[in-house]
Amino acid sequence: DVKVTQSSRYLVKRTGEKVFLECVQDMDHENMFWYRQDPGLGLRLIYFSYDVKMKEKGDIPEGYSVSREKKERFSLILESASTNQTSMYLCASSFRVSGDYNEQFFGPGTRLTVL
C-alpha cells in the first residue's frame, strides 16, 4: 500500500515561530504536493514539486516555502507563523503520468494551530 506520512497530527505554535511540516512517501512518486484545507474553501494548493530540488508555487504560496532534498521527502516551512495560517495541512504524492488519470495519495494531515 502507498503510504504518505506526516510528522505530526497536531501542532500548536506561537505567532512568529518558524514551523516545519514534514512529509514522507514510500512509493517512489515523482510528484509531491502541499495543500491546506479550510472550511468552505476546500483544498488549496500551496506548493508542489515534480522532482528533487524542484518546486513550483501553487495558488496560495505567500508565507510558505518548501524544500525537497530527497525524492521521498517534501517539507513545508512557515518562516514566521501567523494566526491566519491556522489550518489543516495535507501532503500528497503521485506518479508523473501523462495520458491517464493521476490520482494523488494523501497523508492524514497536520492540524496546525498558531496562537
Add this chain to the structure above:
Amino acid sequence: DQQVKQNSPSLSVQEGRISILNCDYTNSMFDYFLWYKKYPAEGPTFLISISSIKDKNEDGRFTVFLNKSAKHLSLHIVPSQPGDSAVYFCANDMRFGAGTRLTVKP
C-alpha cells in the same frame, strides 16, 4: 484560470436512496476529473475518475457523469449507505472544489 466549484456544502439523504453530488468547472487543464472521499481525521482517498472524452464512468455503486457543454459533472451513489457519509471533493489535476459533506441517514 482553472477553477473547480462545488456549490452545495452539504447533502443529506436516506439510506438506500440516491445521492447526487455536483461539480462545475471553468477551464479544464487536465484530461481527467477525479472524485475523492474524505473521512474525518484522514486524508482524502481517490474514489472514481472520468476522462474528458467520456460522458459516463461507472464503478459499482458510484457513477460519474460529465457534461462538457455545461462544464458540469456529477457523482451518483446508488444505493447510498451510512458508510458513504463523508466529504466528497471534485478535482481536476491539482485543483479541488470546496467539498460537499454527505450524510446518509439509516
